Amino acid sequence: MTPTDSANATATLEDELREARRTISTDSYPMSIGELTNLFREGELVIRPAFQRLFRWEDDQKSLLVESILLGIPLPSIFVAQDATGRWELIDGLQRVSTILQLQGLLDPEQYPPLVLQGTKYLKKLEGRTWDGSPEDALTDAQKLDVKRSKIDVKIIKRESSEETKYDLFQRLNSYGSTLSAQEIRNAVLVAVNPNFVEWIQQLAKRDSFVETTMLTDKDVAAKYDEDLVLRFLWLHRQQDTSTASLRQFQEKLEEQALAMARVHDQERDQLEEVFGRTFDLLAAEGRDRVFRKWDRNKGRFTGGFLNTAYEVLAMGLGYRIANQMDHRSDILDAAKELWGQPDMNTRFATGKATEQRLALMLPKGRQLLAPAAEANDGS
Known part of the structure; x- marks a missing residue:
């Protein structure tokens, strides 16, 4: 130099x-x-x-x-x-x-x-x-x-x-040894921007269809992971750019989006709540407590606990199509089974990629997987 x-x-x-x-x-x-x-x-x-x-x-x-x-x-x-x-x-x-x-x-x-x-x-x-x-x-x-x-x-x-x-x-203050979760820290600051927004997120996380489909552990709920998942849905189901670059530094982006949503909460609340409700009510009606678990073809049943990959594909994909007034599949469990039959969906994949890399693959996959058969066959 x-x-x-x-x-x-x-x-x-x-x-x-x-x-x-x-x-x-x-x-x-x-x-x-x-x-x-x-x-x-x-x-x-x-x-x-x-x-x-x-x-x-x-x-x-x-x-x-x-x-x-x-x-x-x-x-x-x-x-x-x-x-x-x-x-x-x-x-x-x-x-x-x-x-x-x-x-x-x-x-x-x-x-x-x-x-x-x-x-x-x-x-x-x-x-x-x-x-x-x-x-x-x-x-x-x-x-x-x-x-x-x-x-x-x-x-x-x-x-x-x-x-x-x-x-x-x-x-930064709460990263030096604090036991607060990322969502707890997020909530503590969001209340200063718009406390009604935080209360709304908490209400959505208690919606019966969301609780029934995610089936989170008591430990996850205590750490506010259910509210974290709600925020992820509200942002990602309508994210247009799904490239790895756009999702890099995911937690920072999620925090930016949360602040942005809190500021315009009054204008967006009804529309977002309708999409959220329709999405999870349909997922619960069709898949109940199985939809976000892994389909084991050999055992002929869904196994294990909640998986982010299934949530990112099925919830985000269905939410995207509902929000954009696009037709979507109603056979949700069949779509879930198809998901786990795809070559790139295995345990090593689900745990071995960075969040932005995983999302860059899962979000488009869900939007296509939840398309009606005719549209999927057309490749549109």
Whole structure:
């Protein structure tokens, strides 16, 4: 590389840095737990319901946090995003902030009763302690003041920052050891764009015909994989460019599409819900709990559990034809059997390709496979 090339490369990087830095504006502010609690009470610190449902620490984890506070151990920073009205919306630190609020009895008591602490390594006498109650059970006034006066650093993403940047930051923060699934992270940010969109996705995931055909495990449902599949359908059944290049970096593309759909939810909702409903109602009527499983010709039955490949071919293919008002096959189980009889449909294929490579083959395959016999024979 010549000195001129090097200078150009450096200048280009600097240009990218300047542009990227303009997309996010941040501030940092240390505040006491008492101040943070008051912001929540006054509605100036917002925890969206869909995000709050991700609060999943056990009581021993909550007690360890309270122990750290009482011992004066510094707490990690929390991150908030400032909305258009100036309120702070929590985007990272849910477990810590929710524990502090539950300790004080400030969360929904039906879902999160006031916290009863457990004994810890250094504070065994925490066992059975509560915020309020009898003198024998409750923390003392001095201990409560210790909690309220403890400091926590608040990182503020100001309202000038773009939604995409807030989303990206939340993802990065939650990739450093968090156990949240991709869809849980996605939901936590989408609620800031359009909470109605997130609730709608959750409703679609509970539709009887969708549940009956996907037959996901409890573990998958707990990780919101059903909602992930709904989002994939809503995007991919109408994706015109099905090339590998257009689907590369699939998770990022899915997140971009989710944000785009959330922004125009009011305009698209009815049409998308109709296509989704017709697609899965037909799949359930014809294939019930077998349609997304593998057809074993030797055994003469569908075997195993839910398979992405079958979902991508049959659900996306049928949805595409319904959305575009094209005729489609009604013998869904026969189509599923034909799918697994094709030479490129084997276990090694289903597990051995990158997502974008698999989709680039499966999406066109489904649109053709679900075509009526006359159209398929014409090759149209």
